[in-house]
Amino acid sequence: MRLQQKSLLVTLPLILIPTIILGWLSFHYTKDAQVQIENAKLQADVTYRSNAMQNYINNAKSALQFISSSGDIKMLRTRVVRDLPYSLAQEFIVESFETFATAYPDTESIVLFTKDLEPIFGYANPAIQLNIDDVRLTLSDQVWRLISKQNEAPKIEIQLPLIATGEDIEDGDAHWGYVQLILKPSWLELFDLPKDKTSSSFIVSDLQGKLLFTYPYNNVGTTLPSQLFERLLDSARKLQSSDINDGSQKVFFTGKIMDARYLLLYGMSESNVRHHESNITLLTVMIVLISVVIAPMLLFYVFSRHVIQPIEKLANAKQQVAQGMLDVKLEVPNNDELGELFAAFNVMVRQLVVYRENERESRLRLEYKVKERTEELEKTNYALANSNRDLEVAKQISEQANDLKSAFVANISHEIRTPLTAILGFTEQVIADMPSSKYQMDLLTRVLKSGKHLLALINDILDLSKIESEKLELEVSEFDMFELFNDVISILSSQAADKDLEFQFNQHFPLPRLVRTDATRLRQVLLNLASNAIKFTAEGFIHIDVRYIQQTKLIEVTVSDSGIGMSADVQQRIFTPFVQADVSISRRFGGTGLGLVISKSLTHLLGGDIRVFSEEEKGSEFVMNFALSLDNDEFETPLINNLEELAEVTPSCDLHENKPKANAGTSEKMVGRVLVAEDVEDNQYLFGLLLQSVNVDFVMVENGEQAVEKALIEDFDLILMDMQMPIMGGIEATQLLRQAGVDTPVYALTANVMREDIDRHLKAGCNGTIAKPVEKQEFFKVLQRHLAADRETEPEFVLPExxxxxxxxxxxxxxxxxxxxxxxxxxxxxxxxxxxxxxxxxxxxxxxxxxxxxxxxxxxxxxxxxxxxxxxxxxxxxxxxxxxxxxxxxxxxxxxxxxx
CATH class of the missing domain: 1.20.120 (Four Helix Bundle (Hemerythrin (Met), subunit A))
Structure with a gap:
């Protein structure tokens, strides 16, 4: 919207609204003034007519008094008083009355009365007949009055007393008679009433509302209604006007009280009054309209000439400057704000010229500096690109190293487990064969112990590798916590008994019976903490306390001992991989320093943490906690409040006695056929010996291709499949068997026991995994699960020397x-x-x-x-x-x- 339009839009209401309001007020004030003017005119009219009537009566009275005081009347008074006939004076009296009648043509009659109100002489207008005997005189204080008869115009009666003076008074009484004058005036002429009977009205009444004269001569009755008369009388007293609706139109009346006896009302029709008002109203409206139209136009013209045009001129100059024309110079129009703005614009243009020159010089200097900086930046970018390439290469080397480390750990695990399978298997078999000397038995036992230690070390390294690569996955299940502790305590109590240590397991009730977590990893952490306590304690005690923190839903296990203890510095380093207290600790107790690191990481995964409190030579206390429900799934678990409740739900649990659970029993010989796919001859021989020990018929093949051929031709109850074999591996062979519809249970024989490897075996169709080195008990459990049983004593794996x-x-x-x-x-x-x-x-x-x-x-x-x-x-x-x-x-x- 342009400035002109905005200014008009803003200023127009500011002009129109006050003008319209003032016009409206002027209209109403003018209307009220006109009403007052019309009222004053009506009042003046009625006053004029009242004065005309009063003058008419006063003139008649004066003339009548002049006649009464004439010599003829005195002569008549002398005759009456002296009882003499007055015929001699009659001629002179008649002449005087005729002279009066000539002066007042409205005279109807003149009658003289005696003091006793007896008519003695009368004069009448020749147009009427006067019977003097019928004439009566009403004595009152009134000098004159109106006489009205029905259907006749009112007459004026004037009565004056006759009073003698001077020598005429003989008996001392000056009042000797009365004279009565009856006038019948022309009311239209007397009151100067218009001949147009529709424009005005005139009414004369007494103060009781009796109508004496009306004009025009409408049939309005003889008396005004009392309420109407009271209103008209009240307005006359207040010198105001009052309106009367006669049925056809409204008439505004103004009254005048005459001699406190008569009411004169002069009225004007509403149309006649409004005619004058309409003229004034029209004039007022025209003035307002002219003001509304002319004022904005005048304002717009002045604003446009003195404001808009200079601003447009300034805008055009600005546009020229924007286009680069810096030679623009504005003439200052006036010494006002716009003039100051024009002068400031001229100064700005001159400064802009200076700035442009400075800018040109600065740009040249900047271009030179930019060129220098660009060359430097190119050199820097080149060096940075070289650094980025070096970093990228280093990153790739690091990633490759990390991948190689993971591959190396997985591969070394496989490679170490493969020979360990034969080492541990053959060692156990030789021990079972009962060597001939205790020395040989001791050596074989040490070999078996070292092999198992090596296997534990491999497991720790695998766990640490999976934890560092965040690939360790937990198997969450719901199990009985007391059964898990029973298994752990059964292992630990025997270890503590071997060192003659006090071993206590304390349960602080209430404790939940069921938990949802990874049982294997929880058992691993508990065994590690307690085994460390036993290992580093030469004498004294080992205490394990279990509590349930209901507020946090955490189970807390405290393992305390009276062992060698640790300093504060050592406590800060024991959770670092491959770190022990000092070199002497490694020499005295062995170990790699991985157990606590793995335990702390596993505890974090189980939703808890491990804290340590220790003092040198006074023992240590490890506090670990884990979540009641690792996956936060809601499940119901009963709370055990005492040992009696625990005995009821788990009667075979002997945790409170701190004794290991006896593991005696019998095993069974197996009946069935087993297909073994193994490419290493020594492992073939080992698995053959294990199967022969339980009288199982087996077939041995060297690769997966031969295993597929055998499984498709012959029937087997179980297939043991090595995963890495020449020609065809175990995964490919298992997949082919499943595709061919063979549903015989297949177990993977592998040293690769990482979670992703086990998942890959199961996805290929295997029913489970048998890890290398083979644990005899686990191996026989698999056989028992899938082969028929022949109940005998537990098989012994015998390998003669x-x-x-x-x-x-x-x-x-x-x-x-x-x-x-x-x-x-x-x-x-x-x-x-x-x-x-x-x-x-x-x-x-x-x-x-x-x-x-x-x-x-x-x-x-x-x-x-x-x-x-x-x-x-x-x-x-x-x-x-x-x-x-x-x-x-x-x-x-x-x-x-x-x-x-």
Whole structure:
């Protein structure tokens, strides 16, 4: 919206509204003034007519008094008094009355009365007949009065007393008679009434409302209504007007009281009054309309000329400056605000010219600096790009290192578990065979213990790797907490008894019976904390306290001991991987420093934490807590309030007695057929011995392809499938069997026991996993689950010493041929063949005591596997690395007196 329109829109109401209000007030004030003027005019009219009537009567009275005082009347008085005839004076009296009648043509009669009111002489207008005997005189204080008869115009009666003076008074009485004058005036002329009978009205009445005269001569009766008369009389007294509606129109009357005896009313019709008012109203409206139209136009013209036009001129100049025309100069119109604005604009333009010159110089300097900075920035960007490339390479190396670490941990676990399977299996079998001397039994027991320790270390390293890579998954289930503690205490109590330590398990009721968490990981944390307490306590006590914090829904387990304790500095470092209190601790008690790190991480995953309170030489206290429900699912769990309730729900639980649970029982021999797919000959022999110990018929194959053929042709009750085999692996073989409709239970034989590996086995169709090294009890449980039972005593896995020696010799003989084959494959640069052979050596060497050879084979297998994924292989490096392995094989054969 333009400024002109805005100004008009803003100022127009400011002008129109006051003007209309003032016009409206002027109209009403003018109307009221006009009413007052009309009222004054009516009042003046009635006063004028009242005065005309009063003058008329006064003139008649004066003339009549003049006649009464004439000599003729005195002569008549003398005659009357002296009782003499007055015929001699009659002529003179008649002449006087005729002279009066000539002066007042309205005279109807003049009659003289005696003091006793007897008429003695009369004069009458020739137009009427006067009977003097009928004339009566009404004496009163009134000098004159109106005489009205029906259907006749009123007459004026004037009566004056006759009073003698001077020598005429003989008897002392000056009042000797009366004279009566009857006038019949022309009322239209007397009151100057208009001939237009519709424009005005005239009424004469007495003060009782009796009508004496009306004009126009309407048939309005003889008396005014009392209420109407009172209103008219009151307005006359107040010199105001009052309106009367006669049925056809409204008439405004103004009254005048005459001689306190008569009421004169003069009225004007409403149309005649409004005619004057309409003229005034029209004039007022025209003035207002002219003001409403002319004032905005005048204002718009003045505002446009003195404000809008200079502003438009300023806007045009601004537009020119914006287009770059800096030679614009405005002439200052007036010495006012706009003039100051024009002057300021001129100053601004001059400053703009100066600024533009400065800007040009600054731009040149800036361009030069920008050029310098650009060159510097290019150099910096180049250096930064090099740094980014270095960082990217470092990032890739780090990621590759991390991936290699994870792959290495998984691979090393597999590779170590494979020989451990044979080591632990054969060791247990030799122990079961009852060696001939205690010395041999002691050595075998130490070997078995070291193997299990090595297996525990592998498990810790795997757990730590999965925790650091955030790949550790929990298996949440609902189980009886007291049964779990019963299993843990049964293990710990025997360990404490071996060191002759006081072992107490204290339950602080109430305690929930059921919990929802990972039972395996909870058992692992509890065993680790308590085993540490037993390990670092030479004498004294081991106390385990269990509490339930209902507010936080956390179960708190406190493990306290009277062991060696720790300093504050050590307490801050014990949860760091591979860290122990000091080197002496490792020498005295062993361990890798992973147990507490893994336990704390697992406790965090279980919804809790571990805290430690310790003092050197006074013992330690570990407080761990875990969530009642790990997945926050609502479930009902009864609260056990005392030992009696606990005995009722779990009568076989002996936690309160702190005794290990006896694990005696019998086992069963198995009946059925088992298919075993295993590519390592030593493991084949080991699984064969285990199956033979329970009289199970089995078939042994070397790869997955043969396993598929056998399973499709023959019937088996159970299939044990190694996952890594030449030609066809276990996963591919299991998938083919499931696709062919074979529903025989399949268990994976593998050293890869990470969660993702187990999930991959189950997804392929396996029913479960048997980890390497094989635990005999777990292995026999799988057999019992799927094979028929033949109840006998628990099978014993027996491996005679002669058989063990024969197996070792056979392996060394086989190793000679393997060494020759490896040399040929190196010469032929056959990476795939070399990988297969390295895998065979890795899986079997450890089982026969050649641990170093198995580790070297594992490294060579990894190297072959990595170079198989590359398009170009550096055989110079590979030949040297594989040659070192051949030399190691030859050294093993030489040390065992076997020729290669």
């Amino acid at each position: 002669a058989q063990m020696k024969s197996l070792r010799e056979n392996y060394l003989t086989q190793l000679v041929s393997q060494c020759s084959l490896i040399k040929t494959l190196i010469h032929d640069q056959d990476l795939a063949g070399l990988r297969s052979e390295f895998h065979k050596v890795k899986g079997a060497a450890g089982s026969y005591g050649f641990v170093e050879l198995g580790a070297a084979a594992s490294v060579c297998e990894v190297t072959a596997k990595e170079h198989l994924a590359l398009d170009i292989c550096d055989w110079t490096i590979l030949t040297n690395e594989f040659g070192d392995f051949v030399q190691l094989v030859e050294a093993v054969l030489a040390n065992n007196s076997v020729q290669s």
